[in-house]
Amino acid sequence: MKLFQPKYKDGDRLSLKDGQTLRLSVNTRARRISIRIDAREREAVVVAPSRSTLSQGVAFALQKADWIAQKLDSAVEAKPFMAGMSVGYLGQTLRLEAVAGVSAARLYDTETGPVLRAGGEGEAFSRRIENWFRRQARAFLLERTEHYLQKLGQGPVRVSIVDTRSRWGSCSPHNRSIRYSWRVVMAPRAVADYLAAHEVAHLVRADHSPEYWAVVTGLIGDHKPMRQWLKAHGAQLHAIGG
Incomplete structure (x- = not known):
């Protein structure tokens, strides 16, 4: 001892x-x-x-x-959202613009592609852009969560949108709650959709056994490309808006 x-x-x-x-x-x-x-x-x-x-x-x-x-x-250095930056959003590429006299961020379709505009400078601008991404994450992940709950015949769960740095999501079957990182909506749509399927599947199997992955496969098919994408690009997403 x-x-x-x-x-x-x-x-x-x-x-x-x-x-x-x-x-x-x-x-x-x-x-x-x-x-x-x-x-x-x-x-x-x-x-x-x-x-x-x-x-x-x-x-x-x-x-x-x-x-x-x-x-x-070799870790990626964190950087805040800044005007002129290009950021992914469910498979699209958004250009960030700062506009005087504007408060909350809004998405616009322009001739040169989608633009996300917000007011403020420095931290204020970055915070408004982050708030927009959080709202989009809640809407998208709530809808996909409900979709997979219905596919599995599961009842409702409580969903939280957070900024976890150790994992993309988590599920607590005992109190029927799911937590998602808002940053996943900066990934391609299929990757964000996979995350919802991944967490809802934990309501059936709380582990990562072959039986659990069979549930995920039943929901979305081959999940390996999405997992590999997060492994390859996850650090970059966690650094954006740092």
């Missing part, structure tokens, strides 16, 4: 080599200790199934310090 073993807790932050940060996270649904890179916060996150295993997670992270340093060095 290690009498002087450090007592770590969920949310603690530790310093690694070269001043890099390691954040500790407890996820009771995790099956094993893992490490991920939070590109927006430019820190590594060790995920453990319980508080009692956080010490093992820290030890694992220290062994992977060089790998963590390499990943953090």
Whole structure:
């Protein structure tokens, strides 16, 4: 028994080599200790199934310090929404414009393509653009959630739109609630649609067993391209509007 073993807790932050940060996270649904890179916060996150295993997670992270340093060095730098930027929206590309005297963001069709216009400068402009994306995410994901609930013969659920940095969505079957990251609507439509199917399927199977993936396949067919897209481009989406 290690009498002087450090007592770590969920949310603690530790310093690694070269001043890099390691954040500790407890996820009771995790099956094993893992490490991920939070590109927006430019820190590594060790995920453990319980508080009692956080010490093992820290030890694992220290062994992977060089790998963590390499990943953090190549992480995408977060940037706010700015006028002139082009941003994806369910398969479209929107150009952002700042317009004096305008408050909330609105989408316009122009001869050169769709334009999202909002007033303000700096943080105010970025916040108005983000609020527009959040509204669109709620509308789209509510509709797709209802669609898949009906396909599976499931009753209503409570849907929340959040800005999670560790996952794109989560489902709690015991209290029938689903959380989605609003950022998924910056992905192609099929990817955002897949996320709704993914979370609703957890109402049938709470794990990621072959039986669970069979439910997802029954809802949307081959889901692998959408999963691969999120894996390849997810860091960029989390960095936009940072």
